[in-house]
Amino acid sequence: MHVTMIFPGIALPGFDSFGKKPTIDANFIDHGLASLSAAAKAAGHTVDLIDLRTLRDWTHFRDEIRRRTTKVWAFTSWSLHYPDVVRAIRILKEEREDAVVVLGGVHATIKTAQVMANRLIDHIITQEGEISFVKLLDMFAAGKQADRLIVGEGPVLDEIPWVDRDLFDMSGELATPMVPGMPTPFVTTNAGRGCPFKCNFCQPAERAVFGNRVKMRSQENVIGELRYLKDRFKFNSWMAHDDLFFINHRWSREFCV
Numbered sequence: 001m002h003v004t005m006i007f008p009g010i011a012l013p014g015f016d017s018f019g020k021k022p023t024i025d026a027n028f029i030d031h032g033l034a035s036l037s038a039a040a041k042a043a044g045h046t047v048d049l050i051d052l053r054t055l056r057d058w059t060h061f062r063d064e065i066r067r068r069t070t071k072v073w074a075f076t077s078w079s080l081h082y083p084d085v086v087r088a089i090r091i092l093k094e095e096r097e098d099a100v101v102v103l104g105g106v107h108a109t110i111k112t113a114q115v116m117a118n119r120l121i122d123h124i125i126t127q128e129g130e131i132s133f134v135k136l137l138d139m140f141a142a143g144k145q146a147d148r149l150i151v152g153e154g155p156v157l158d159e160i161p162w163v164d165r166d167l168f169d170m171s172g173e174l175a176t177p178m179v180p181g182m183p184t185p186f187v188t189t190n191a192g193r194g195c196p197f198k199c200n201f202c203q204p205a206e207r208a209v210f211g212n213r214v215k216m217r218s219q220e221n222v223i224g225e226l227r228y229l230k231d232r233f234k235f236n237s238w239m240a241h242d243d244l245f246f247i248n249h250r251w252s253r254e255f256c257v
């Protein structure tokens with residue numbers, strides 16, 4: 001089954017910002033979609049991407065839809081992206097009435113009732129997506145009916161593939177370190193998910209998606225990915241996107257030795 005993923009991240013940087021604005025929001029890859037893409041490809045599906053940050057405007061988005069024959073379209077959305085996602089889905093359904101729209105991510109998880117009320121969205125997967133999204137694609141491929149609302153099953157992190165670095169154009173992230181002045185090439189990774197704390201800064205979003213416990217990849221798994229990234233991209237600086245990379249002292253000590 002082929003799926004086209006949509007990264008809607010234009011809310012802050014705008015259209016035509018990728019590779020042109022020197023900001024992280026214009027250039028970073030999205031680990032959520034890249035992880036789903038890796039899981040889908042590992043299960044034999046094919047994936048391509050429309051990154052709105054690379055397009056000129058909504059007309060350009062319409063053109064990108066017209067030149068594809070895709071049936072299944074997968075959108076991610078943080079809350080600030082949701083208005084653009086709604087607009088993109090409307091354009092998609094104007095062009096392709098039979099398109100199957102799957103929405104997941106933080107906003108679908110914390111505002112499920114709101115996204116359920118949008119009848120243009122065919123399937124909503126809350127929480128973590130890798131296992132349930134692949135099951136949904138398998139069902140589509142087998143011609144089976146699936147529920148509209150699916151609660152995502154949380155994967156064991158070492159059992160899912162590393163994020164797909166071929167989904168996004170990596171050139172933006174490689175050239176845009178988190179802190180200006182850090183040496184390039186630059187890359188980002190995630191070693192774990194979840195948080196046991198309740199700071200207003202980021203709850204309830206964090207716990208709603210990943211639960212109340214922290215789960216970490218093994219140190220070997222993370223170091224294996226860093227070696228792969230070093231070989232492939234020769235990176236000179238790196239950012240762990242983790243909320244709490246150092247929460248487990250034993251894990252951190254073992255990672256460092």
Ligand code: B12
Pocket residue numbers: 009010011012013024025028029030031032033035036074075076077078079080102103104105106107110125127128129130133190194201202203205206209241242243
């Ligand atoms: C890295 C990061 C950034 C990077 C952005 C990278 C990028 N691509 O643009 C930077 C530093 C630039 C950034 C900026 C901001 N961020 Co930020 N960021 C994060 C952080 C720490 C990690 C994201 C990540 O990689 N997660 C790991 C992946 C694997 O998880 P995921 O994306 O949620 O995906 C999983 C599920 O959600 C689901 N899923 C996701 N999409 C889909 C799609 C489908 C079809 C399916 C089935 C499933 C699915 O499956 C995935 C795999 O399990 C998160 C917190 C967190 N721990 O997630 C905050 C977070 C996403 N950021 C947040 C916010 C608010 C912002 C800012 C608005 C902050 C600000 N005021 O400026 C800006 C917005 C920038 C923008 N993009 O326009 C909030 C969003 C809250 C919300 N309600 O949407 C979060 C959740 C932090 C928080 N708890 O408050 N951020």
Ligand code: SF4
Pocket residue numbers: 195196197198199201202203206243244
């Ligand atoms: S991720 Fe950080 S800011 Fe958010 S609740 Fe946990 S400790 Fe607090």
